[in-house]
Structure formats: C-alpha cells, structure tokens
Amino acid sequence: MKKIAVVGAGISGLSMANYLEKYKIDYHIYERRKKKDMAGHGFLIPKEGLDYLYQIIDSHLLHKKGNFLKKYTQYSHTGKILAEKELDHVFAISRHALIELLAQNISQEKITYEETVIPDELQNGLLKLSNGTIIDADIAIISDGSRSRIRKQLFAEETMNLVRESEVVNIIQNKDIAQAIENDFMKFHHEEGGLTFGILKLSEDSILWYSQFDNQKFSVQECSAGNLRKYMLEVFGSWHPLVSEILMKSDYQNVHVWSVYELEKLHPFYKTNIVFIGDAAHPLIPFTSQGVTSALKDAFILTKYLVEEKNIQQAFSKYETERKPEIETHIHNGRALLNQFLLPLSQQTENIIPISYK
Template identity: 85%
Template sequence: MKKIAVVGAGISGLSMANYLEKYKIDYHIYERRNKKDLAGHGFLIPKEGMDYLYQIIDPDLLLKNGNFLKKYTQYSHTGKILAEKNLDYVFAISRHSLIDLLAQNISPEKITYEETIIPDEQQSGKLKLSNGTEIDADIAVISDGSRSRIRKHLFENEIMNMVRESEVVNIIQNKEIAHTIENDFMKFHHEDGGLTFGILKLSDDTILWYSQFDNQKYMINECSPENLRKYMLEVFEHWYPLVPQIIEKSDYKNVHLWNVYELEQLNPFYKDNFVFIGDAAHPLIPFTSQGVTSALKDSFSLTKYLVEEDTTQQAFGKYEIERKPEIEVHIQNGRTLLNQFLLPLNQQTENIIPISYK
C-alpha cells in the first residue's frame, strides 16, 4: 500500500488515521496548529455517526467523556415549551474530549504539529513543508478544515460565502447548574427569530452551551473573551433565568466565536493524488449537526476503497460517488434549517430537530 500524508489533525484527519491504523497503512499527519490549540467547542453525533465511531473508539470510553441525550425540547426565550421530541441515541461530547480519544491510538511519532503544508508548484501532485522540503507521500488526504488552503489552491475559482449565522460556543463546569438539567437537548428561541441559545449536558458537572446569531442583526465587533461575556449578558439579560445564569458563571478563557462559511458549489472531492475529506471537502452549516458523522463516513469510505481498488483514481472515484449525494442532502437541509432560524417563531415549521438526516 502507498504512503499517505494526512493534512490536518482535527476530527476528520484523526478519524482517517484511525481507519488507516486498522489496515496497517503507512501515513503521517501534519497539523499547522499547536497541539494545545486543538481544543474548542463540541458536537452532537447522531446514532449513525456513533456506529462508525464505535469501530475505532471503545464505547465505554466514549460514555465516560460524553452523554446520550434523551429528548429535544424547544423553548421560547422566556421558557415556554414549544415542542418536544424523543431523540434516538444522539450523543453530545466536547471537541477536546473527542480529539483526545481519536488521538490515543495514534503514535506521537506519526503527527507533526506546527507545520504548514503547501502544494509543491514545481511538482504536480506533491506537497512540501514550509521550509521547502518535499513530503514523501504517494497520496495526500486533505482535512484542513472548511476554509482549506490546499483546496483553494487547487480550485482557484471556488466561491466561499459567509453564512448569515455566527455562533458563540463555550463549556461550563458547574455541578450545581448541571444538577438542575436533565440529559436533554434544550434550545431557546427568540420570538423574532435569528437568536437562539442551546444547552447540552455532557456530564454530572459539565455543560456545553452555544448561541446562534443572525449576524446581520447582531454584530460582534470585538471578540476578546471579556467583550464576548459582556455582549452575551446584554443580549440574553431578559431570557429564561437559566440562560443568563449559565452565561454569567462561565469561564471565557476558551470561548469560541465561529463565523460560518459555505461553498457556493461543491468542488470535486479529488484532483490528481489529492483527496478531500470532512469540512475540507464539504463545509456543512452547523445546523445539520452532521460534521463529525460525515467526517467519519468519509474516512471509512475512503479507506475501504483504497484497500479494495487497484488504483488510486478508482478508489477516489468510488469514494466521491458514494459520499457526494448524501452531502448534497445535508447541504440542502442545512440551508432549510438556516432559513427557519431567521424567521420569527410564529412563521417557523413546528418541531424541527436541528439535525439533518439523509
């Protein structure tokens, strides 16, 4: 089997590495950020994603680091219940925890941090380090995120659009508050639309929370932790008391402001010996809650075809044929959910779960 360079040590890159480990395929991961910078927000993972995750992570370890959510409850911003629906094995976990679990099976010698990888303009289909050294690899699996630099280099005419939604995401460790919350997915909506606050219980003392903003109505001009805290307290001051309580008692050292972008049109998933997975192949709007599941399925599918097919191009072609139609469904579902989010509550479709299903 050929040697593989994996660009990016996020969820998709580490998932790919875990599947390559199962088949004893030679690879090396290159990550431009510091290892400590890879913490952050968190994820909802539907049952289908968990089935793929169980193939590379022990289920008991997953359960120690996250939580299955029993029910989705939609509230008005004042706390009135608008809709309820039972959830089918939807799992909540912090990004930090999932990164750690995916990395535990990877030898440290197989990951290089703080190294920017660029295409070699002198040799088509090759990558090189920032110092000009050529990377010895036959295949490059690109998993460097939604605003992939390598994708932009290969597909120069692509158009990335900023989505009319931004998110502030944080985690609070507070046993007293966590004790008052069931193992549910709670989401509060402003009656005028374009503003929500979601709460996911990860453990007995840890809560993941996120707020979604119509960024044409709510513009965050200065992103320091202290400014975000002040802004959040102002915006959510008169919401259901649990919301400002969580905002006020959170530590903002690791708060994350996420400006969302999407491709106007998907590129091919591969070119020459470069192949894209996860957000690098197909940025998904966060309303879909399908980022992790899609990354896992991409990694599984690509690895399967690399093992089964005679040539790299056959493997890449079958991978794209399998994965692209499903991704296009999630993209359309995400846009539908975004449009719902922007509407006043009385114009929204009732009981929509903020998860895209194919």
C-alpha cells in the same frame, strides 16, 4: 499499500488515521497548529456517527467521555415549551475529549505539529513543507478544515460565502446547573427569529452552551473576554433565568466566536493524487449537526476503497460517487434549517430538530 500523508490532526484527520491503522496502512499526519491548540468545544453525534466511532474507539471509553441526550425541547426565550421530541442515541461530547480518544491509538511519531503543508506549484500532485521539502507520499489526504488552504490553491475559482449566522460557543463547569438540566437538549428561541440559545449536557458537571445570531441584525465580533461577557448579558439578560445564570457564571477566556462560511458550490473531492475529506471537502453549516458523522463516513469509505482498489483514481472516484449525494442532502437540509432560524417563531415549521438526516 502506498505511503499516505494526512494533512490536519482534527476530527477528520485523526478518524482517517484510525481507519488506516486498522488496515496497517503507512501514513503520517501534518498539523499546522500546536498540540495544545487542538482542544475546542463540542459536538452532537447522531446514532449513525456513533456506529462509525465504535469501529475505532472502545464504546465504553467513549460513553464515559460524553453524554446521551434523551429529549430535545424547544422553548420560547422566556421558557414556554414549544415542542418536545425524544432523541434516538444522540450523543454530546466535547471536542477535546473526542480528540483525545481518537489520538490514543496514534503513535506520536506519526504526527508532526506546527508544520504547514502547501501544494508544490512545479510538481503536480506533490505537497511540500514550509521549508520547501517535498513530502514523500504517494497519496495526500486533506483534512485541514472548512477554509482549507490546499483546496483554495487547487480550486482557485472557489467562492466561499459568509452564512447569515454567527455563533458564540463555550463550556461551563458547574455541577448544580448540569444536574438541573438532566439529559435534555434545550434550545431557546426569540419570538422574532434569528436568535437562539442552546444547552447540551456533556457530563455530570459540565455543559456546552451556544448562541446563534442573525449577523445582519446582531454584530458578534472577536473581542475581549470582558466585552463579550457584557454583550452576551445585554442580548440575553431578559431571557429565561437558566440562560442568564449560565452566562453570568461562565468563564469567557476560552469562548469561541465563529463566523460561518460555506462553498457556493462543491468542488470535486479529489485532484490527481490529492483527496479531501470532512470539512475540507464539504463544509457543512452547523445547523446540520453532521460534521463529525460526515467526517467519519468519509474516512471509513475512503479507506474501504483504498484497500479494495489497486488504482488510486478509481478509489477516489468511487469514494466521491458514494459520498457526494448524501453531502448534497445535508447542504440542502442545512440551508432549510438556516432559513427557519431566520423566520419569526410564528412562521417556523413546528417540531424541527436541529439535526440533518439523509
């Protein structure tokens, strides 16, 4: 098997590395950030995603690091129950915990941090390091995120659009609050639409909370921890007491303010010997809750065809053919969920779970 360079040591890149490890395929990962910057917040992973994770992570270890959510409950912002639905093996886990689990099978000698990789303009299909050194690899698997620099350079005509939704995401360590919410996925909605607050229990003493804003109505920008805390309490101070309690007891030093972008249209998933996976191939807006699962499936299916096919282009083509229809379904579902989010509650479809299913 040929040498492979993996660009990006996030969820998709590490998932790819784990699948390559299973088949003893030679690879090296390049990550532009520092190792300590690879933490983050958290994910919802539906059953299908767990099935792919179980192939590369011990299920018992995985279960210890996260929490199964048993029920989705939709509330008005004051706490009136609007809808309830049982969940089938939907798992919540912090990004930090999942990164650690995926990295445990990867030798540190196979990952280079603080190294930016770019295409070489003079040699089609080759990548180079920031110092100009050409990477010795026959295949490059790109997993450098939704705003992929390499994708932008290879597909210069791409258009990234700002989605009409921004998010603030944080994790709070508080055993009393965590125990009070049991194992439910709770989401509070303002009656006028365009403003929600979600709560996911990650463990016995930690929960992830996230707020979603219609960014045409609300200005959510990067700012100091103190100013952001003040802003959040101003917006959500009159909501259900659980929401305001969480916001008051949160530490805002590591809060994540996220502006969401999507591609106007999908590009091919590969070009010459360079192939894209995860968000680098197909950014999905967060309403789908399918980012991790899609990355895992990309890694699994791409590895499958790299093993089965002698011709790289044939392997890439089969990977794209198999994955693109499902991704287009998630993109369609994500946009539909976004449109629902923007509507007043009285106009929204009832019992919508914020997870896209194919």
